[in-house]
Amino acid sequence: MTAAPNESAIVTAAVLVIGDEILSGRTKDKNIGYIAEYLTGLGIDLKEVRVVADDEAAIVEAVNALRHRWTYVFTTGGIGPTHDDITAECVAKAFGVPIGYDPRAVAIMRERFAEHELNEARMRMTRIPEGADLVLNKVSRAPGFWLGNVVVMAGIPTVMQAMLDEVAPKLKTGIKVLSQTVRADAKEGDIGTPLGEIAKAYPEVAIGSYPFFDEERGPNANIVLRARDAGKLADATAAVQDMLVRVKAAL
Amino acid sequence: MTAAPNESAIVTAAVLVIGDEILSGRTKDKNIGYIAEYLTGLGIDLKEVRVVADDEAAIVEAVNALRHRWTYVFTTGGIGPTHDDITAECVAKAFGVPIGYDPRAVAIMRERFAEHELNEARMRMTRIPEGADLVLNKVSRAPGFWLGNVVVMAGIPTVMQAMLDEVAPKLKTGIKVLSQTVRADAKEGDIGTPLGEIAKAYPEVAIGSYPFFDEERGPNANIVLRARDAGKLADATAAVQDMLVRVKAAL
Numbered sequence: 110m111t112a113a114p115n116e117s118a119i120v121t122a123a124v125l126v127i128g129d130e131i132l133s134g135r136t137k138d139k140n141i142g143y144i145a146e147y148l149t150g151l152g153i154d155l156k157e158v159r160v161v162a163d164d165e166a167a168i169v170e171a172v173n174a175l176r177h178r179w180t181y182v183f184t185t186g187g188i189g190p191t192h193d194d195i196t197a198e199c200v201a202k203a204f205g206v207p208i209g210y211d212p213r214a215v216a217i218m219r220e221r222f223a224e225h226e227l228n229e230a231r232m233r234m235t236r237i238p239e240g241a242d243l244v245l246n247k248v249s250r251a252p253g254f255w256l257g258n259v260v261v262m263a264g265i266p267t268v269m270q271a272m273l274d275e276v277a278p279k280l281k282t283g284i285k286v287l288s289q290t291v292r293a294d295a296k297e298g299d300i301g302t303p304l305g306e307i308a309k310a311y312p313e314v315a316i317g318s319y320p321f322f323d324e325e326r327g328p329n330a331n332i333v334l335r336a337r338d339a340g341k342l343a344d345a346t347a348a349v350q351d352m353l354v355r356v357k358a359a360l
Numbered sequence: 361m362t363a364a365p366n367e368s369a370i371v372t373a374a375v376l377v378i379g380d381e382i383l384s385g386r387t388k389d390k391n392i393g394y395i396a397e398y399l400t401g402l403g404i405d406l407k408e409v410r411v412v413a414d415d416e417a418a419i420v421e422a423v424n425a426l427r428h429r430w431t432y433v434f435t436t437g438g439i440g441p442t443h444d445d446i447t448a449e450c451v452a453k454a455f456g457v458p459i460g461y462d463p464r465a466v467a468i469m470r471e472r473f474a475e476h477e478l479n480e481a482r483m484r485m486t487r488i489p490e491g492a493d494l495v496l497n498k499v500s501r502a503p504g505f506w507l508g509n510v511v512v513m514a515g516i517p518t519v520m521q522a523m524l525d526e527v528a529p530k531l532k533t534g535i536k537v538l539s540q541t542v543r544a545d546a547k548e549g550d551i552g553t554p555l556g557e558i559a560k561a562y563p564e565v566a567i568g569s570y571p572f573f574d575e576e577r578g579p580n581a582n583i584v585l586r587a588r589d590a591g592k593l594a595d596a597t598a599a600v601q602d603m604l605v606r607v608k609a610a611l
Contacts, residue, residue, distance in 0.1 A: 137393035142385055155384070
């Protein structure tokens with residue numbers, strides 16, 4: 110397999126969700142699952158997610174922990190016009206760079222708002238850390254930004270999704286993970302041991318077992334196999350299918 | 361305000377979600393929001409959430425980071441019968457204690473399964489770190505456990521919820537956070553500055569602004585005020601309501 114110019118074998122990411130409302134349970138996060146699926150589709154491995162409060166120390170610490178560890182960090186939330194929107198300031202602090210009113214962001218806001226509407230609160234949304242690129246969005250117009258390997262996005266799902274579409278073509282992407290799902294039609298407890306043996310025999314294939322309750326059969330499971338190599342994935346999938354036939358015949 | 365015997369002013373928690381399927385986006389997490397709301401209802405402040413892969417190093421590191429920082433850690437996922445269920449082993453490792461087949465857990469499994477069904481895979485679910493208490497559940501029967509300040513629960517929402525109900529009466533709880541929601545019927549950008557002044561004037565009241573799109577009015581926001589002191593909450597709420605009247609009259 111040859112990598113395309115902006116494609117290396119493994120590209121990783123973390124998501125950092127910022128917001129008291131998620132931690133209080135008042136708002137149910139819809140971004141983590143969306144970003145996870147989106148990155149998987151691009152060939153980027155989401156390795157870690159954190160949710161922290163609207164708290165400077167917590168945000169700065171999480172940004173720094175994650176950006177040094179993974180290829181990309183995607184943050185959501187905290188870039189609106191109110192006092193609890195402190196993400197931009199915190200990212201500037203994490204990188205140790207100044208932050209100020211960004212002329213490009215001000216120009217965008219001027220297109221949308223009349224001069225008398227551009228009060229202190231709305232101008233907060235033009236504060237961008239030095240050295241960052243803007244991440245445009247057509248939904249709310251107010252931009253996110255991209256500094257180093259950290260992509261700072263809005264928390265409102267429609268706005269976040271527009272921003273993700275904006276940055277996606279510029280991201281390094283890895284070789285896509287291929288996956289196969291095999292419905293076990295068996296109980297996890299009956300197939301766990303031989304499945305573990307297959308997992309050991311195919312170390313390049315990540316094999317997960319996800320139980321669910323089946324109205325007809327009761328406890329059931331989906332076996333999900335994931336790998337970057339199509340041949341190894343096919344071999345391991347065949348091994349799982351053979352095992353299921355064998356185990357079920359013996360029950 | 362006097363604290364009840366098992367009530368101290370502030371009790372905190374973290375949630376640790378364990379599972380490749382959440383990070384790949386294949387499964388959308390339903391536990392974070394549920395636990396967040398549940399803990400808030402108990403008077404426990406959820407301060408941080410992490411999602412990590414089915415990876416020993418990642419799980420051990422996260423358990424240790426979180427358990428030293430917050431009153432409680434609630435984990436979900438990775439306690440089933442298959443090879444990718446490694447949470448119990450990892451928690452034992454994080455605490456530096458041995459793990460083995462727990463006679464109490466074995467007895468529970470014997471009630472549910474015939475002897476020939478108690479194979480190696482199902483017996484995995486009886487492996488409990490030394491010194492842990494079991495967390496029973498009536499849905500799947502296979503127990504979770506509670507070691508130190510870490511509560512280890514299943515990933516399947518119905519099972520997790522039963523386990524949470526089981527541990528809830530035994531948790532230390534803090535003074536409940538009271539909250540008030542004021543619908544702004546105004547744009548965040550128009551109220552951001554005076555709202556920030558109110559937030560500064562009432563440091564014991566956490567004030568959040570959550571924008572949403574209103575079919576009739578367009579951009580709108582909910583102002584959520586949260587505090588442990590009912591009097592301060594009422595004062596800050598009144599200040600927000602007065603401010604909204606004032607600002608909207610001036611628009």
